[in-house]
Amino acid sequence: MFLDLGCGDGRIGEMVAARGVSVVGVDVNVRLARMAAGRHPVFVKRLPDLACVRDEVVDGAYAVLALEHFEGSKCFFTETARVTRSGGSLTIVINHPVYTAPRSGPVIDQTDGELLWRFGRYLSPGTSFEPAGHQAVEFRHRPVGALLTAAAGAGWHLEEVRERGMGPEAAARDDLAARHGDIPHLMAIRWRRRSRPGPSPER
Ligand SMILES: C[S@@+](CC[C@H](N)C(=O)[O-])C[C@H]1O[C@@H](n2cnc3c(N)ncnc32)[C@H](O)[C@@H]1O
Numbered sequence: 001m002f003l004d005l006g007c008g009d010g011r012i013g014e015m016v017a018a019r020g021v022s023v024v025g026v027d028v029n030v031r032l033a034r035m036a037a038g039r040h041p042v043f044v045k046r047l048p049d050l051a052c053v054r055d056e057v058v059d060g061a062y063a064v065l066a067l068e069h070f071e072g073s074k075c076f077f078t079e080t081a082r083v084t085r086s087g088g089s090l091t092i093v094i095n096h097p098v099y100t101a102p103r104s105g106p107v108i109d110q111t112d113g114e115l116l117w118r119f120g121r122y123l124s125p126g127t128s129f130e131p132a133g134h135q136a137v138e139f140r141h142r143p144v145g146a147l148l149t150a151a152a153g154a155g156w157h158l159e160e161v162r163e164r165g166m167g168p169e170a171a172a173r174d175d176l177a178a179r180h181g182d183i184p185h186l187m188a189i190r191w192r193r194r195s196r197p198g199p200s201p202e203r
Helices: 011-017 030-037 073-083 144-153 168-173
Strands: 002-005 023-027 042-044 058-064 084-095 105-108 115-118 126-132 135-141 156-164 186-193
Touching: 002 011, 002 073, 011 023, 011 058, 023 030, 030 042, 058 073, 073 084, 073 144, 073 156, 144 156, 144 186
Parallel strands: 002 023, 002 058, 023 042, 058 084
Antiparallel strands: 084 186, 105 115, 126 135, 156 186
């Protein structure tokens, strides 16, 4: 069984379940959770707390474009590690931290028109608000080093990292974004749960 953390309306869970695994979603938004419930079981809970899940009962967990909204990444990694069996996986897809840093953004070099990226406050964790429909949604920025260190400290073994620039869909919406191909926009990371140490031998 896999946990879909911040499952939204359940569309990702439906794709994962189509591969033959069972999925249980968790989301704080009751309206979205109701929609997801038509696709797979869902708990309405505020993450990263997973107190409702027993130790080592899940095969893995994933969070797609959701971790940026949870308070407390350290708790996210320790809680997911607690509920995942040894050898299980954790996958996150996040807006790339280069993109979420407060005050980061594109700048044009006035001398030659080259598109450059301003790092803003990349090295400090912080928050920013981005427009989403009629409202502004809070994004929590965490530098890559802080994320990887928190995951390692919780017992997650790094397996794979992928980075992507803007896709053609985003480029079609925004002229500037169309020139963003080499600027990281999304990041996906997969970890494996290290085996837990067995009981120490009796002396
Ligand atoms: C951008 S949506 C992504 C939804 C889904 N993973 C997808 O990719 O289609 C972020 C989701 O995280 C949920 N969320 C935000 N903060 C949360 C929290 N503290 N606990 C649980 N869910 C949360 C939101 O309600 C929303 O459904």
